[in-house]
Amino acid sequence: MEMSLNWYLTLSSVLFITGTLGFLFRRNIIVMLMSVELMLNAVNLTLVALSQATADTAGQILVFFVIAVAAAEAAVGLAIVIAIFRGNQTIDISKIKLFRY
Amino acid sequence: MQTQILVELIILLPLAGAVFLGIGGLFAPAMRSRETLVGAIGTAMVVVPFICTVILFIGFDGEAQIAHFFTWMAAGDLSIAFEYRVDQLSLVMTLVITGVGGLIHLYSIGYMHGDPGFWRFFAYLNLFIFAMLNLVLGNNLVVLFLGWEGVGLCSYLLIGFWYTDLKNSAAANKAFIMNRIGDFCFLLAMFFLFRELGSLDFDVILSAGPSLDSGIINIVVLLLFLGATGKSAQIPLFTWLPDAMAGPTPVSALIHAATMVTSGLYLMARLSPLVLAAESVMSVIAIVGATTAIVAATIAITQNDIKKVLAYSTISQLGYMFLATGVGAFWVAIFHVMTHAFFKGCLFLGSGSVIHGMHDVEHQLEHAGEDGAAIHIDPQDMRTMGGLKKYMPSTRMTFLMSTLAIAGIPLLSGYFSKDEILFQAFSVMGHNNAAAVAWVIGIITAFLTAVYMTRAYVLTFEGEERWPKADIIKPHESPWTMTAPLWVLGILAVVAGFVGLPAVIQHGELNWIHHFLGSSFGGPVAETAAEGHVSVATEWILLATGAAIALAGVFLTWRWYSSQGLAFDDKLRARFGGLYRLAEGKYFIDEAYDRAIVKPLIGSTTKFFAPFDRFVIDGAVNLIGFMTRATSFILRYMQTGIVSTYATAIVLGVVLVLALMLFGQ
Amino acid sequence: MAGQILFFALAVTAIAAGIGTVWSRSPVNSALWLILNLFCIAGLYLTLNAQFIAVIQVLVYAGAIMVLFLFVIMLLNLSEKPSFTRMTFARIFGFFLVMGVLALLTYAVAAGLDVLPENVVPEAAAVSGSPSALARALFTQYALPFELIGVLLLAATIGAVVIAKRKPV
Numbered sequence: 001m002e003m004s005l006n007w008y009l010t011l012s013s014v015l016f017i018t019g020t021l022g023f024l025f026r027r028n029i030i031v032m033l034m035s036v037e038l039m040l041n042a043v044n045l046t047l048v049a050l051s052q053a054t055a056d057t058a059g060q061i062l063v064f065f066v067i068a069v070a071a072a073e074a075a076v077g078l079a080i081v082i083a084i085f086r087g088n089q090t091i092d093i094s095k096i097k098l099f100r101y
Numbered sequence: 102m103q104t105q106i107l108v109e110l111i112i113l114l115p116l117a118g119a120v121f122l123g124i125g126g127l128f129a130p131a132m133r134s135r136e137t138l139v140g141a142i143g144t145a146m147v148v149v150p151f152i153c154t155v156i157l158f159i160g161f162d163g164e165a166q167i168a169h170f171f172t173w174m175a176a177g178d179l180s181i182a183f184e185y186r187v188d189q190l191s192l193v194m195t196l197v198i199t200g201v202g203g204l205i206h207l208y209s210i211g212y213m214h215g216d217p218g219f220w221r222f223f224a225y226l227n228l229f230i231f232a233m234l235n236l237v238l239g240n241n242l243v244v245l246f247l248g249w250e251g252v253g254l255c256s257y258l259l260i261g262f263w264y265t266d267l268k269n270s271a272a273a274n275k276a277f278i279m280n281r282i283g284d285f286c287f288l289l290a291m292f293f294l295f296r297e298l299g300s301l302d303f304d305v306i307l308s309a310g311p312s313l314d315s316g317i318i319n320i321v322v323l324l325l326f327l328g329a330t331g332k333s334a335q336i337p338l339f340t341w342l343p344d345a346m347a348g349p350t351p352v353s354a355l356i357h358a359a360t361m362v363t364s365g366l367y368l369m370a371r372l373s374p375l376v377l378a379a380e381s382v383m384s385v386i387a388i389v390g391a392t393t394a395i396v397a398a399t400i401a402i403t404q405n406d407i408k409k410v411l412a413y414s415t416i417s418q419l420g421y422m423f424l425a426t427g428v429g430a431f432w433v434a435i436f437h438v439m440t441h442a443f444f445k446g447c448l449f450l451g452s453g454s455v456i457h458g459m460h461d462v463e464h465q466l467e468h469a470g471e472d473g474a475a476i477h478i479d480p481q482d483m484r485t486m487g488g489l490k491k492y493m494p495s496t497r498m499t500f501l502m503s504t505l506a507i508a509g510i511p512l513l514s515g516y517f518s519k520d521e522i523l524f525q526a527f528s529v530m531g532h533n534n535a536a537a538v539a540w541v542i543g544i545i546t547a548f549l550t551a552v553y554m555t556r557a558y559v560l561t562f563e564g565e566e567r568w569p570k571a572d573i574i575k576p577h578e579s580p581w582t583m584t585a586p587l588w589v590l591g592i593l594a595v596v597a598g599f600v601g602l603p604a605v606i607q608h609g610e611l612n613w614i615h616h617f618l619g620s621s622f623g624g625p626v627a628e629t630a631a632e633g634h635v636s637v638a639t640e641w642i643l644l645a646t647g648a649a650i651a652l653a654g655v656f657l658t659w660r661w662y663s664s665q666g667l668a669f670d671d672k673l674r675a676r677f678g679g680l681y682r683l684a685e686g687k688y689f690i691d692e693a694y695d696r697a698i699v700k701p702l703i704g705s706t707t708k709f710f711a712p713f714d715r716f717v718i719d720g721a722v723n724l725i726g727f728m729t730r731a732t733s734f735i736l737r738y739m740q741t742g743i744v745s746t747y748a749t750a751i752v753l754g755v756v757l758v759l760a761l762m763l764f765g766q
Numbered sequence: 767m768a769g770q771i772l773f774f775a776l777a778v779t780a781i782a783a784g785i786g787t788v789w790s791r792s793p794v795n796s797a798l799w800l801i802l803n804l805f806c807i808a809g810l811y812l813t814l815n816a817q818f819i820a821v822i823q824v825l826v827y828a829g830a831i832m833v834l835f836l837f838v839i840m841l842l843n844l845s846e847k848p849s850f851t852r853m854t855f856a857r858i859f860g861f862f863l864v865m866g867v868l869a870l871l872t873y874a875v876a877a878g879l880d881v882l883p884e885n886v887v888p889e890a891a892a893v894s895g896s897p898s899a900l901a902r903a904l905f906t907q908y909a910l911p912f913e914l915i916g917v918l919l920l921a922a923t924i925g926a927v928v929i930a931k932r933k934p935v
Contacts, residue, residue, distance in 0.1 A: 006875050008814070011777045013871035015784050015803075017864050022788030024748050024860045030793045030839055032744075034800050037831065038784055041807050044823075052814045055894040057903045060819050064904070067826050068915045072922030074831045078838045079926035085842055086932070093744050749860040756863055759870040763877075 008049035015042035029081050029091045033074065040070050107157050108168040108185050111150040111195065112234055118146030119228035126220035133220045140210035143223030147206050147230050151199035158192050165625065167240055178299050186240035186303065189617050190625045193435060194237040194367055197442045201359045202230050204586035208450055209351040211582035212457060222262060222349070229255035233360050237367055242291050242301040245368070249287065249332065252361045253280040259356065260348040272344040279341040283331015290324035293317060303371065311378040322379035325372065326386055329365025334416050335393045335423060340691050342416055346408040350453030353408060358415050358449050359442035366422050366434050373431040373620075373627035384535035387427025387526070391539035391546075394420030396688060398549035402556065402673070403685035406481045407452045410557045414507070415445055417546060421522055424543055428536045430525035431626045432618040436601045437522060439614075440514040443597050444503040447590035451500040454583050455561060456480050458493055458576030465574045476569050483557065484667055488566040492576050495584040497562045499591030504558045506594040508551035509651035517598030519547065520647040524603065527643060528635045547647065551654025559662040567667075603644065773813055780806035793839045797832060804828040816895035 015038060022035030044063045051059025085091055122143060126133050133139075165188035172182045185191075206226060213219050232251025239245040254277075261273030291301060297313055298305055311318070329335070334342040334357075345357055356362070369376055369386075376383065394417045401413035418441050425434040459480035466476045478485045490497040506513040509520065526540040568574070578584065602611040618626045635643075661669045674681045683689070738746075783806060786799035804827050811820035893899060904912055 007773065007777070008810070009875045010872060011780065011810075013868060013875065014781055016871070017868045018781070018784040018788055020752060020864050020867065021861070024745060024752070024864065025857060026788065028793055030835065030842075031788075031790075031796050034787055034793075034796055034835065037800065037827075038787060038803065041804065041827070044819075045807055045810060048811055048814055048816045048819055052816055052891045052895060055890040057894050057899050060816055060895065060900055061903055061908050063819055064822065064900070065911060065915055067822060068919060071826055071831055072919055074834060075922050075926040076929065078834060079928075079930035081838065082841070082930045091842065097742055745860070746856065749856060749863065752860060752863045752867060756866045756870065759867065759874070763870060763874055 005049055005053045009046060012042045012045040012049070015039075015045070018042075027092045027094050029084070029093055030078075032093065033077050033081070037070060037074065040066060103160075104157065104166045104187055105168045107153045108187065108238065109170075111153050111157075111199070112185065112231065112238065114146045114150050115227045115231040115234065118143055119224050119231060122220055122227065123224035126224065133217070136210065136214060136219050139220045139223050140206075143227055144203060144206040144210065146227050147199055147203040150230075150234070151196070151203050154192065154195045154199055157187055158196060161187070161189070161192060173243070179295070179301075181241060181243045181301065183244060184240035184302075185238040185244070187238070188625050190367075190370060190435065191238050193439065193614075193618065194363075195234060197439055198230065198233050198237065198360050201442050201446050201590070202226075202233075202355060204589055205351050205355045205359075205446065205450070208354075208453070208583050208586045209349075211580045212351055212453055213349065218262065222259075225255055225258045225262070226351075226355070229259065229356065229361075233364070236364050240303055242294070242303070242306070245371075246284075246287065246291065249328075249364060250284060252356070252364060253277060253284065253332070256280070256345070256352075256356050256361055259352040260345045262348055262352065266347075269347040272341075272347040276341040276345050279338045280331050283328040283338055285328075286324040286331070287328030290321045290328065293321045293324070306372065307374050310372075310375040313378075315378070318375065319379045319382050322372075322376050322382045323385070325368060325376075326365075326382060326389075329368055329423075330389070331365075333362045333365030333419050333423070335365075335420060336389055336396070339393065339397070339416050340687075340694065343409050343412045343687070346406070346412050350408065350449060350456060353412070354446050354449035354453065357412065358445040362415060362419055363422075363438045363442070366419070366426065366438055369423075369426045370431040370435050370618075370626050373625075376426070376431075377429060377627050383427050383429065384533070385427070387424050387535045387539040390420045390423025390425075390427055391542040392420070393417070394424065394546045395542050395549070398546045398553060399680075399684040400687050401553040402549065403670075403681060405483055406479075407455065407483050407486075407557060407561060408449075408481055410483075410553060411445070411448055411452060414448075414550070414554065415441075417550065418445065418507070421519060421543065421546070424539050425522040425525060427539065428526045428529050428533065429628065430522065432615055432628065433518065433521045433525055433601075435618060435626065436614050437518040440506070440518040440594070440597050443590050444506040444515055444594035447499055447503040447587060447594050448507070450583070450587050450590065451496050451503065452481075454493065454496040454579040454587065455486070455489060455500075457579050457583070458489070458496075459486065459568075462568055462574050462576050466569065469570050469574065478568055483560040485568040486561045486566075487564045487568075487666070488562070488571075489576065490562040493562075493578045495578060495587060499584075499587040500558060500562065502591040503594045504554045505655065506598075507554050508655050509547055509647060510655065511648040511651070512598070513595050514593070514598035516647065516651065517601050517603065520644060521601060521603060523547070523647065524635075524640065524643055544646075544650065548650050548654045551651050552658045555655050555658035556662055559659060560667070563663050564666050604640065769813060773810070776806045776809045776813070780810065794836070797835050797839060800835075801828055801832050804832065814895070815891040818895060818897045818900050 019035045019038035019042060022038065023032050026032055026035065044066055047059040047063045047066070051057065051063075081091060084096060088096055090096070122139060126139070165186055168185045168187065170183040170185075172180060174181050206223070209222065209226065213222050216222065229252060232248045232255055234248070236245055236248025236252060239248060257273045257277040260276055261270045263269050264273075294306060294310070295301055297317055298309055300306075327338075331338040342357055342362070346353055348356075376386075397413040397417035397420060401410050401417065404410045404413065418437070422434040422437050422441075425431070425437065459478070463478050463480050466478060469476060502513075506515040509516045523540060523543050526536045526543060530537040530540055565571075601614040604612060620627045665672070686692075739750075780803055783799050783803035787796045787803060790796040790799060804823060808820045808823040808828070811817075811823060
C-alpha cells in the first residue's frame with residue numbers, strides 16, 4: 001500500500017481536533033495552553049507533509065517560523081498565567097471573569 | 102421701472118412696519134408704551150402705500166403692468182414667481198385697502214389707547230395689510246393664496262387679540278377653522294387648474310381656462326366659490342363672522358367689513374372669464390348669495406348687540422355681491438365692494454365710537470349703585486343705549502349718513518351700487534331662472550336692510566336714554582383721531598356712488614366704474630355677452646321702485662321705533678312668533694353644526710385618533726427604540742469575557758469558513 | 767513496508783498521547799503526555815524525510831517549551847483538586863462544532879484526491895528536507911522574516927520577564 005499524503009493529513013486533522021476539544025473543555029489555563037501547542041503541532045505536520053510531497057522548501061520554512069512563534073507565545077502566555085495566579089490564586093478559567101454579564 | 106419701485110413700496114412698507122413693530126415691541130419693551138410712535142409708524146406704513154397707489158392710478162394708461170421680483174419656487178413644470186399685476190381691478194382694490202386701511206389705522210390710535218397690547222395690534226394690522234395687498238396685487242394664484250392664507254392668519258390673531266378671555270380665542274379658532282375648510286377647496290381648485298393648464302399665472306388661466314372641458318371648469322369654479330364662501334362668509338361657512346365681533350372694533354371694520362371678506366369677490370372678479378364659462382355654477386352662486394342675504398337680514402332685525410347687527414348686515418351685503426357675481430355682473434360686485442367698504446367701515450367705526458363712550462359709562466356705573474355696588478351694562482347692547490345724539494354729534498351724523506347709504510336712499514352710494522345689482526339681475530331674468538329668484542329675494546332683502554339698519558340707528562341715537570343713572574352719568578364724544586376717519590368715510594359713503602351712475606343717465610356714458618373695469622371697454626373684468634334688453638322706461642321704473650322701497654323702509658322703521666322704542670321688538674315677537682324666534686336663534690345653524698360636525702369630530706378624535714396617535718404612531722416609534730434595546734441585549738453576549746465562549750465562537754467560524762471553502766461556489 | 771508500520775505505530779501513539787494530554791487530571795501528566803506526542807511527531811517528520819525539522823522539533827519544542835511548561839507548573843504548586851466540568855449547552859454545542867470541523871477536514875482529504883499534488887520521488891524529498899536546502903532558502907529568500915523572528919523572540923523574552931515580574935510593593 002502506497003504511503004500517501006492523505007494519511008498524514010487525516011492524522012493531523014485528528015490531532016488538531018483533539019487539541020481543540022482540550023482547549024474548549026479543560027478549565028486549567030496551563031492545560032489549555034498545552035492544547036494550543038498540540039494544535040500547532042498538528043498544523044506543522046500538515047505543512048511538512050505537503051512540503052515534502054511537493055519538494056518545495058517553503059512549507060518547512062514556515063514550520064520553522066511557526067515553531068519560533070510558538071515558543072514566544074508559550075513564554076508570554078505562561079508569564080501571564082503567573083501574573084494572574086498572583087492576583088487570583090487560581091488558574092481555573094471559569095473563575096477568572098473581569099466582565100460582568 | 103417706476104411701477105416696479107411703487108409696487109415694491111406698496112407691498113413692502115406694511116411688511117416692514119409689521120416686522121419693526123413686532124420685533125421691536127418684543128425685544129424693546131420700552132417701545133411698547135410709546136403709543137404715538139407706534140401709531141404713527143403703523144399708520145404711515147399704510148398711508149404711504151396709499152399715496153403710491155394714487156400715483157399709479159393717476160398714471161395708469163389702460164395697459165396692465167407686471168412687476169416681477171424674483172422666482173419663488175421652480176420645480177419641474179412648476180415655476181412661481183413673486184409677480185404683481187397693476188391693472189384696473191387691482192388698482193381699485195388697492196385704493197380701497199390702503200385708503201380705508203389708513204383711516205382705520207388712524208382710528209385705532211384713539212380706540213386702542215391704553216391697551217397694553219397697543220404695539221401688537223399695529224404690528225398685526227400692518228401684517229394684515231401686507232397680506233391683503235399680496236392677495237389683490239398678485240399675478241398668479243399662488244401669491245394670491247399666500248395673501249389669502251395671510252389674511253386668515255391675521256384675522257385669527259386679531260379676533261383673538263384679547264386672548265386672556267377664552268371666548269375670544271374660541272371665536273378666533275372658529276374663524277380660522279372655517280376659513281381652512283374653504284382654503285382646502287381653494288387648494289383643490291388650484292391643483293385642478295395646474296393639472297389642466299400647467300401654470301397658475303393669471304395670463305395663462307384667463308386665456309386658456311375658458312376653453313377647458315366644461316366639467317372641469319364647473320368643478321374648479323365650484324371649488325373656488327366654496328373657498329370664497331369661507332372667506333366671504335356665505336352659506337355654508339358664514340357662522341364665524343358674528344363670533345368674530347369678539348375682536349376690537351377697528352378689526353371688525355377693516356377685516357370683516359371692508360377688506361378680507363371681499364377677497365372672495367375679488368377672486369371671482371379676477372377669474373371672471375373662467376367663472377362665466379361655468380354657467381350652472383353661476384346659478385348656484387346667485388342663489389346662494391341671495392339666500393344668504395335674506396337669511397342674514399332677518400337675523401339682523403332680531404339682534405340687540407350693535408356689532409352683531411352690523412356683522413349680519415355685512416353677511417347680507419356680501420350676499421348681494423355674490424348675487425351680482427352669479428348673474429355675470431362682476432364689475433357691479435366690485436362697485437358694491439367699494440361702496441360697502443365706505444358705509445360699512447363708517448358704521449363699524451361709528452359703533453366703535455359708541456362702544457367707546459358706553460364703556461366709559463359702564464366704568465362709571467361700577468361704583469354708582471346703592472352703597473357703591475356695581476351696576477353692570479353691556480357697552481355693546483343697544484337696549485341700554487338711546488339718545489346718544491345729544492352726546493356724540495359727529496358719530497351720530499356719520500352713522501346716519503352711512504345708514505341711509507346702506508338702506509339705499511337715492512343719490513347716496515348704496516343706492517347706486519345696490520340698484521345696479523338688482524338691475525343686472527332683472528335684465529337677465531328672462532332666460533335665467535336663478536336670476537329671477539335672486540332678484541325677488543334681493544328686492545325683499547332691500548326692504549329688510551332698510552328696516553334693520555334704521556332700527557339700529559334709532560335705538561342707539563334717538564329716543565330717551567335707557568341706561569341706569571342716565572341723569573348723572575353721560576358719555577362723551579370720541580377724540581379727533583376717531584371722528585376724523587368717521588367723517589371721511591361718511592362723506593365717501595354719500596358721494597362715492599356717483600362714479601357709477603346707472604345706464605339710464607346718458608346711456609351709461611357716465612358710468613365711470615363700468616368703463617374702468619368692464620371688459621367690454623377693455624378692462625379686466627369679464628361681462629356676460631347675453632345682455633337682456635330692458636327699455637329705458639323699465640329702467641326708470643326699477644330705479645324708482647328701489648328708491649321707494651328704501652324710503653318706505655327707513656320712514657316706517659323710524660316711526661315704529663322712535664315712538665315705541667324697544668316695545669316694538671316685543672310687538673314683532675308677538676306678531677311673528679315662531680319666525681321671530683327662529684331668526685333670533687340665528688336659525689340654529691351653529692347648533693346644527695355643533696351636533697352634526699363638531700361633536701362627532703371631537704368624539705372620534707378622543708375615542709379613535711388620540712389613542713391611535715398614542716398607541717400606534719408613538720408605539721411604532723417606541724418599538725424602534727425597544728428593538729434596539731432588545732438587539733443589544735442579545736448582542737452583548739458577544740463580549741462576555743469568558744474564554745470558552747470566545748473559543749466556541751472561533752470554532753464556529755472555522756466550521757463556517759471550511760464549509761464555504763468546500764461547498765461554496 | 768517497514769515505513770508503513772513505523773508510520774502507523776507513530777500515528778497511533780501520537781493520537782493516544784494527544785488524548786492523554788487533554789484528558790489527564792493533573793497538569794504534570796498532561797505535560798508528560800504532550801512530550802510523548804512531540805517525540806512521535808518528530809518521528810513522523812523523519813518518516814517524511816524532513817530531518818532538519820525533526821531535529822528542530824525535538825530541540826525547541828520538546829526541549830525548551832515543554833521544560834518551560836513544567837517549570838511553571840511546578841512553580842504554581844497547585845493544590846486544589848480540579849472540579850468536574852459541568853456539561854452546559856454551550857459545551858455540547860462546542861463539541862458538535864468540533865466534530866463538524868473534523869468531518870469537514872476528513873471530507874476535504876477524502877474528496878480532494880485529485881487536487882492533491884503528485885507525490886515526488888523520495889530522493890527529491892530527502893534533498894528538500896535536508897538542512898542545506900532549507901538553509902539556502904532561509905538565508906536568501908526568507909532572510910527578512912528570519913531576522914524579524916529574532917526580533918520577535920527578543921520582544922517575547924522581554925515581555926515575559928516584565929509580565930511575570932513581581933511588582934515592587
